[in-house]
Amino acid sequence: MNGRTGNRRGERSREEILDAASRVMAARGYAGASISALAAEAGLPKSAIYHHFHSKGGLLSAVMARGAQAFFDGMRTAHARPPEGGTSRERLTWYLQRTGEVFTANPDFLRLHMLLILSSEAVEVEVADIIRDVRTEGRAYMNEMIRSAFAGEGPAVAQAVADELDYFGIAGFDGAFIASQAEPDRSVASQMVRLADAMAGLGDAVVARMGA
Numbered sequence: 056m057n058g059r060t061g062n063r064r065g066e067r068s069r070e071e072i073l074d075a076a077s078r079v080m081a082a083r084g085y086a087g088a089s090i091s092a093l094a095a096e097a098g099l100p101k102s103a104i105y106h107h108f109h110s111k112g113g114l115l116s117a118v119m120a121r122g123a124q125a126f127f128d129g130m131r132t133a134h135a136r137p138p139e140g141g142t143s144r145e146r147l148t149w150y151l152q153r154t155g156e157v158f159t160a161n162p163d164f165l166r167l168h169m170l171l172i173l174s175s176e177a178v179e180v181e182v183a184d185i186i187r188d189v190r191t192e193g194r195a196y197m198n199e200m201i202r203s204a205f206a207g208e209g210p211a212v213a214q215a216v217a218d219e220l221d222y223f224g225i226a227g228f229d230g231a232f233i234a235s236q237a238e239p240d241r242s243v244a245s246q247m248v249r250l251a252d253a254m255a256g257l258g259d260a261v262v263a264r265m266g267a
Contacts, residue, residue: 070105072097076118081163084170085115109211112181119171119185122164126189129157130196137203144255147204148248151224154200156248158232164233189227197224201258208262216258225252 073093075097079088090111094101095201108114138146156166171186201224231246 067152068097068099068103072104072107072114073118073121076114077122077163077167080115081166081170084174085111085167086174088202091198116182116185117180118167119164119189122161122167123185123189123192126157126161126164127192127196129160130154133157134196134200139177143207143258144251145204147201147255147258148251149248150204151254152244154228155231155242155244156226158228158243165235169229169233170237194221194225197221200224201254205258205262212262212265216261219245220254220257221260223257224250225255 065103067204068252072093074094075159076088079093083092083138090101090104092101092146097103104114133156134150141149157239158184163167168186168189171182191265198221205213205216206267208215208216227246227250228243231243231250234246235241
């Protein structure tokens with residue numbers, strides 16, 4: 056076996072472990088995902104996990120880093136061609152619907168993300184920085200979506216609306232995702248028009264207040 060073949064096989068086993076860990080940790084949480092269970096899900100020996108990631112904490116860090124990259128790559132693709140016309144409400148609905156599609160396409164990453172936020176495990180396994188970066192980047196995306204939706208009101212007003220509502224928008228997505236896990240018939244996508252209506256109404260109130 057030459058070095059190139061060995062490298063490809065090693066990279067493939069690494070990705071198989073990450074895929075398996077994403078599924079198992081999203082379903083059981085970090086504490087409930089033993090090395091034995093992770094190895095069994097990947098169909099590889101436990102030694103392969105230690106070889107690639109050194110520890111279960113190292114594996115979790117890699118799972119979160121890969122998941123975050125895939126999630127934000129999806130966001131960039133989904134928002135690549137924003138609408139130029141329409142009302143603020145219509146543009147915001149477009150953004151939120153496509154963001155909802157990205158959420159729906161990344162359920163394991165988001166489920167694990169939420170589980171870690173709601174537990175103390177992130178500090179123990181040193182992924183708190185990744186979680187904080189995901190929240191920060193997500194809020195920045197939300198800010199840009201709102202600012203772009205209200206761009207017709209002028210740069211200063213649009214930015215003021217975005218700064219006031221970006222946290223509310225993130226909270227709305229968090230709630231919609233968690234609710235969809237409890238009631239699968241109520242998908243994230245199905246709630247986006249309602250969230251857009253609520254945010255557009257609040258944004259219009261900010262615009263009116265600034266123009267008074």
